[in-house]
Amino acid sequence: MISNTLKSINSKIASLEKKAEAERKKVLGSLHEQLGYESTQALIEALQSYAGGKPAARRGRKPGPKAKKGAPKKAATAKKSGAKKRAKRTLITADMRKKIVAALKAGGKGTQVAKDFGISIPSLHNIKKAAGLTKSRK
Secondary structure: OHHHHHHHHHHHHHHHHHHHHHHHHHHHHOHHHHOOOOOHHHHHHHHHHHHHHOOOOOOOOOOOOOOOOOOOHHHHHHHHHOOOOOOOOOOOOHHHHHHHHHHHHOOOOHHHHHHHHOOOHHHHHHHHHHHOOOOOOO
16 A cells, blocks of 8 residues: 555656656746847857856855965964964873873872973873773762
């Protein structure tokens, strides 16, 4: 029963698609006449010249002023907008991890240890977690 209904719906959809395509062809076939052009080719040429006359709409970020050659891009934008430069990433070695863990076990505060070693607080938390110095959630 359901399969017969589905077949009937699919056949109706197919016939409606054919009908829509026929209407589309009819409208497109007479479009040049409706717009006042002698032929379809004249309409196509007019559309192409119109598209060539205007640049396509640009998507995304607008280009800014060009930087001088050799000048770092980030430094120029940081000065202009007043933003701080991004901090250089600290390479955390195995030896540094041991020293950090020792400093924490000796009773050092997390923020102070992070400052002393030049690492971020999240990095410090990751080291503490790996060393087993954090309590697990219940």
